[in-house]
């Protein structure tokens with residue numbers, strides 16, 4: 001088997017769309033590498049470039065250490081499977097699987113044996129005589145996979161192969177597909193926007209955003225140690241809580257000021273140089289634990305909503321903390337929207353004045369002016385362009401084990417595991433503090 005690498009790969013389409021922007025990575029021989037990212041981030045384009053179905057604007061594709069930029073798709077000997085399996089409707093399953101061998105240079109002898117072997121690998125032996133129209137979606141996808149591997153490709157390129165299937169089948173097939181790729185030890189690039197698929201199937205995950213590689217690493221590392229706010233926000237079920245905050249440092253004391261609440265850190269440590277920095281605090285449900293009484297860092301709130309999932313519940317807590325909005329925040333527009341409200345007010349007449357006037361201060365009450373600061377000098381800011389609606393305070397989502405569930409309106413305290421707390425600066429880059 002062979003390694004696949006891309007080196008500063010860039011694809012600009014004729015209309016100027018930069019679909020892939022200087023991406024470099026290497027999938028080792030036999031590795032299962034998942035390309036993960038939201039729609040339009042360039043995943044499929046990377047796959048098509050590797051397959052030779054698209055010509056790169058600059059950079060290189062390497063297969064087994066050899067630059068293949070000028071090599072035809074056929075000669076690259078990689079097999080690609082798409083989400084629409086595109087089986088030939090008038091051919092039986094056996095004929096579909098054997099098709100690449102019959103049109104290729106192979107002697108016809110031996111085709112049946114290879115079809116039988118591959119069909120067994122994919123668990124479709126009983127279906128060999130059927131037509132695709134008489135198969136379920138999952139069975140069709142298995143046949144498409146069988147057809148792709150029958151030529152014994154050097155590598156597998158899978159483009160959202162499971163996305164047309166229902167949830168149950170997806171779960172079943174993702175285990176099968178990953179197991180098959182490992183059994184055959186075929187180097188695999190697998191494209192998905194589904195974080196569960198990425199986490200469960202991959203040896204390593206490459207997270208992409210707008211054609212740019214954000215981070216690559218084993219699933220646990222990318223999840224637990226995200227390099228950017230984008231990665232932290234993209235990976236998390238339930239969704240990662242993103243909270244506006246600021247860092248306050250006084251000697252060896254450090255506080256993360258969340259407006260209506262503060263989290264005290266044991267020591268300033270690596271945050272010493274970040275006094276007054278505006279940050280987004282990303283805190284996932286697995287960093288939060290409901291407690292009767294806090295004996296360490298904690299957040300408090302009142303229960304707004306309980307989603308009962310049977311074995312556990314997701315509790316939405318109204319904490320009075322202002323969220324970093326996912327779509328209109330620095331997540332999508334680095335450093336363009338948020339005003340640095342820490343430290344000093346903008347001068348009169350400054351264009352940000354209006355924005356500041358619409359700020360939601362911490363624990364706002366009727367008697368409190370809208371520009372109240374916390375004792376540490378911070379107030380969260382709403383982007384006035386993102387919405388005409390009054391600002392909404394963040395719900396912090398917490399997992400609570402069934403059966404003892406809180407009720408709407410109950411107060412709740414959740415202990416915060418500080419070493420799972422993720423801080424990001426205004427450009428979305430990680431601030432490490434321990």
Ligand SMILES: Nc1ncnc2c1ncn2[C@@H]1O[C@H](COP(=O)(O)OP(=O)(O)OP(=O)(O)O)[C@@H](O)[C@H]1O
Nearest residue numbers: 013015017019038039040041042043044045046193
């Ligand atoms: N032929 C083309 N001409 C112009 N733009 C294109 C072309 N093909 C893709 N794009 C654009 O390039 C970007 C990346 O597309 P690509 O299909 O690689 O994304 P993706 O991450 O695979 O998305 P999805 O998950 O929706 O399939 C998108 O903005 C897309 O609109």
